[in-house]
Amino acid sequence: MKGRLFIVGLCLGLLIPSFVMAENVEHENILKVHFGGSWRQDQYLTPLLYKGMMVGLGNEWWQPFKQDTKLGQAGKLTNWEHVGQLNLKFDWTYNPTRSNVIYGLHLDAGWGALYRWKFDQQRVQIILGPYLDVNTSVKYMVRNVNKPVSVDAFVGVEAMAGVSYAFKGKKTSYRLRYLIRADVIGVDFMPDYWQSYYEISEKVSGKIRCAGMWNHCLLRHELTLDMQFPHSTWRVGIEHEYNEYGQKNMMFSTEQVSAIIGTCFHYKLNPKKDFTIF
């Protein structure tokens, strides 16, 4: 029962942005799946590099700020834009001798406000802005004599930048976009230095610290190609995510490279035909 509720809740959680934001607010919404490779190092559990696979489900929406704030009205668009993301990823990785498995569940949610610079009749756009990120993961090591669950999280402000180029094919419009995000400052939660599992289950103090570019490397970048066909828009792409942090000689890192397949929904009060007509 709990499992079913969780799955239904998760699906609704992923779909809410699509439907809520479609209510008379101009936006673009993308539902996507990820699949690819995962690399993990977790010196709290093992010194070894674990390699394996990952799958994920995500939602992303983009919505320009308007000068007219009245809902349902076509206000004048500004050069600022919201972006929101919610990604849930699951990975399973093996040690080199394949005698052990670490399962990981990652939840990444965030919101950003980005400024757009437009060039070449708006075909080329450069975006830059702050992004508030909540990034958590739970790990479970199968073959471990202790309770092998470990949790970590990062909440902080990141810098987000990107460039997109829209162009037209014979029957299809395309938009190629590169986006990069890196952490600036925030808060880390991680297991304290060689505490036992008893201590971790007892309390959380001492495991929260200020984090930033100097002690936490969080980098995500993706290259996507949106293809607008007459009745639907599809996305393909590749995403690379690298997350490294730790203390003393107890370091953690996760790296994932995934292919992205998604579908885009557009809602516009003043519909335009495709990406390339502005």
Added chain:
Amino acid sequence: MRDIRLYIILTLMVCSSCTHRFDGVQDNTPVGNMECLWQTLDQKYCFFEEKEVDWQTVYDQYLPSVKQLSSKDYLGLFDTLASMVNVLNDGHVNLYSDFDMSRCQQWYEGYPDNWDWDVLKERYLKDYRIAGGAYYNTLANGKVGYIYVPDFEHVISANNMAYILRSFIDCKGLIVDVRNNGGGDMSYAYQLAATFFKDDKTVGYWQHKNGTGHEDFSSLEAQTLRKSDMPSSWLRPVIVLCNRHTYSAANFFVSIMRKADTKVILMGGKSGGGGGMPLSYELPNGWIIRFSSVRMYDVNKQSIEPGIDPDIEVTDNPQTAVDEIIEKAVLTIQQIPQQ
């Protein structure tokens, strides 16, 4: 077409950047595995000073024999590494592989067993009941309650305890037998001990490693027993039975019971210790080393790693058909003046 080429090139660039190994990770060779094991314990094991082990000398002693091993001699490597970690004389230090698990036996060798399951089953646990992880019965014509807790792997819940104590309502005292209890979950030990306390109380201290040096430890952190974990109370006399195989969480239970809000007598033999809470870690070949990483102290800030001496030492005679320790405990309870 040019865009597709660009896309492929960028994809390859991204893929080629995948994770580098952190520094200090050894190769999967006999020497690499030994060095990983030695270094892991060197930086994270918590009892070098207390046990007066010169870990560098151990390294120098075992390295030549490991160097002579071929990479295919996994049994030879396992036995050598097991022998190396057994120098620590710690029941919480084990090396796990797919084909064997090393275990140190020195810490209980030379002590009397003080335990005979057949005698216990035939004479003291006839018609016993099981509630959660506890076997219980009454002795001495219903005048003494007896609870046997074989391990702390299974919870004894508040409801279990309420029913157990209800069955002991006419008993003058209670025997809690944790002999041969090898430990388990500390929270279960706390929960059972809370039966014998009236209120929350500090019952011990922990100290975990905060650096790679042998004496890099955090300050002592008080551990509080919470009465709300076990609302039922037993405030009549209690005798706790222990032997050398009373280890780890059971050893900590014995330590906690010394501060109970009722009269508690420890009886039997010296407990086994195991006052270091364990962590486990992998070697490059996938074997796992478990080791003590957190020091536990009693409420007087004394280490409980060597074991806890009983208040009344009683040795069981394996030749007889009775358990001398239980017999002595029953007698002692009956002799305690009623308050």
